[in-house]
Amino acid sequence: MVRFIKTAVKAASDKFGEDIVILNIGGVSSLADYFLIVTGGNVNQIKAIADEIDRKLRDEGVYPKHTEGYDSASWVLLDYGFMIIHIFDRESRNFYSIERLWSDARTVDATTL
Secondary structure, eight states, X not given: OHHHHHHHHHHHHHTTOEEEEEEEOTTTOSSOSEEEEEEESSHHHHHHHHHXXXXXXXXXXXXXXXXXXXXXXXXXXXXXXXXXXXXXXHHHHHHHOHHHHTTTSEEEOGGGO
16 A cells, blocks of 8 residues: 555656645544645646556556546545545645644655655
8 A cells, every 4th residue: 555655646746746745544534544635736737647646556556446626627536445635726725725624634754655
């Protein structure tokens, strides 16, 4: 599982995703074990980040169970079961403030994975 989180983080970074945050929500929710939160600068970049994450994880045999928001691309959600990836534009990320809503979750340093 950690390998796939690393893959997703690298894919987001490769497409210049910003403010990448990993939350370990496993102890506070049964939705997933991790949230990966990323900011993209515009619609095209958000789609590119989502596409790259999806492509890299598929290369490793991991497929999303559900996706949402790709067409509007202000908030793209990729649900892999164990990990839910949120890719926001800046305005939506500030508005929804996922990190604040899930403040009981532990933030994970990507370099320690």
